[in-house]
Amino acid sequence: MSALAQTRERDGNGWQNPSHRGAGYIGSHTYLALKQAGYEVVILDNFGNAQADVPDRLAQLTNAPVTCITGDVRNGALLDQVFADHDIVAVVHFAALKSVGDSMKMPLTYLESNLGGLLTLLAAMERAGCRRLVFSSSATVYGLPDQTPTPETAPRQAMNPYGKSKILGEEVLEHLVATDPSWAFGILRYFNPAGAHGSGLLGENPKDTPSNLMPFVAKVALGELPLVQVFGNDYPTPDGTGVRDYIHVEDLAHGHVLSLSALIADGKSHLVNLGTGQGHSVLEIIAAYSDACGQDLPFEIAPRRPGDVPVYCAETEKAKELLGFSTRKSLADMCQSSWTWVQNAATR
Numbered sequence: 001m002s003a004l005a006q007t008r009e010r011d012g013n014g015w016q017n018p019s020h021r022g023a024g025y026i027g028s029h030t031y032l033a034l035k036q037a038g039y040e041v042v043i044l045d046n047f048g049n050a051q052a053d054v055p056d057r058l059a060q061l062t063n064a065p066v067t068c069i070t071g072d073v074r075n076g077a078l079l080d081q082v083f084a085d086h087d088i089v090a091v092v093h094f095a096a097l098k099s100v101g102d103s104m105k106m107p108l109t110y111l112e113s114n115l116g117g118l119l120t121l122l123a124a125m126e127r128a129g130c131r132r133l134v135f136s137s138s139a140t141v142y143g144l145p146d147q148t149p150t151p152e153t154a155p156r157q158a159m160n161p162y163g164k165s166k167i168l169g170e171e172v173l174e175h176l177v178a179t180d181p182s183w184a185f186g187i188l189r190y191f192n193p194a195g196a197h198g199s200g201l202l203g204e205n206p207k208d209t210p211s212n213l214m215p216f217v218a219k220v221a222l223g224e225l226p227l228v229q230v231f232g233n234d235y236p237t238p239d240g241t242g243v244r245d246y247i248h249v250e251d252l253a254h255g256h257v258l259s260l261s262a263l264i265a266d267g268k269s270h271l272v273n274l275g276t277g278q279g280h281s282v283l284e285i286i287a288a289y290s291d292a293c294g295q296d297l298p299f300e301i302a303p304r305r306p307g308d309v310p311v312y313c314a315e316t317e318k319a320k321e322l323l324g325f326s327t328r329k330s331l332a333d334m335c336q337s338s339w340t341w342v343q344n345a346a347t348r
């Protein structure tokens with residue numbers, strides 16, 4: 001599984017913990033964004049799905065030592081120690097499992113990891129008197145949305161145990177703040193994170209064959225997989241293939257900085273989508289990645305993947321209004337940075 005990262009403002013009165021895992025794909029990019037914004041950051045990661053040398057690369061990129069604790073967010077005693085050792089004002093919580101398919105096979109593992117981890121963390125935060133948390137949620141909480149772009153007011157609907165774990169996490173946070181208004185939460189519903197850091201030193205590097213589209217396409221570009229299977233071309237979309245709102249991981253990381261800063265500044269909870277508001281089909285992704293890597297990537301049309309929805313696309317107004325969030329990077333940026341990253345990673 002993953003872990004979490006925690007951060008403290010340079011003046012010593014702020015802290016948070018990035019979503020998914022501190023040294024993982026989104027957590028590592030958020031670490032950099034937080035450092036650039038002037039926060040001090042402590043990472044906690046169990047390295048279940050993160051590369052061991054990520055802290056070294058973060059140190060290289062920031063030209064500063066990285067405080068990284070190896071451990072599990074479900075270890076309450078360890079969390080107490082981390083809170084005792086550091087002046088933590090807020091937490092960004094990334095630590096979670098995220099495979100829909102695995103969650104169907106191991107529902108209890110998913111609940112124990114995603115919900116159990118959150119509960120253990122909240123209890124430790126309560127003991128430490130730290131009540132500001134940014135939580136990684138997902139567009140998956142919309143299930144099969146009947147409105148696209150999908151606003152935050154759309155009903156929550158669990159299609160699988162992974163989705164259920166995110167809905168339950170949101171509900172726990174909402175109940176907590178309703179009971180004790182001294183808590184404040186930033187709930188961030190990610191759409192489809194993609195791309196890599198511009199340096200080529202950070203990116204997504206799944207240990208197994210990827211199930212998500214962009215890392216799969218990257219492996220086809222590298223020649224490690226023969227072709228992309230396009231899961232269905234009979235959806236009610238312009239070219240019949242699934243449409244998603246892909247958001248550059250650096251834009252997503254920036255969203256965490258804005259969320260954290262808002263929590264620290266005004267102590268008010270918020271729940272927002274983080275996406276671009278623009279959808280792209282599977283065929284558009286393959287074409288854009290082909291442009292980035294300079295070769296026509298092979299694909300074949302395959303049956304629909306069970307549980308997939310035709311379109312996920314974010315309504316983005318609320319994130320803009322509440323946090324001043326907007327994205328800066330294009331689909332071409334996502335593909336180009338991913339391609340640079342996977343080529344670097346392949347030679348390491």
Ligand code: UD1
Nearest residue numbers: 100138140211212213214216229230231242243282307308
């Ligand atoms: C998936 C999860 C979602 C989770 C997210 C985490 C499912 C059904 N949904 O989102 O709950 O939050 O990952 O990152 O698993 N595709 C292909 N060929 C491939 C892979 C994907 O055609 O080899 C298509 C899919 O059918 C979909 C699109 O590409 O239309 C994006 O798929 P993917 O990257 O797996 O993301 P989601 O399904 O949106």
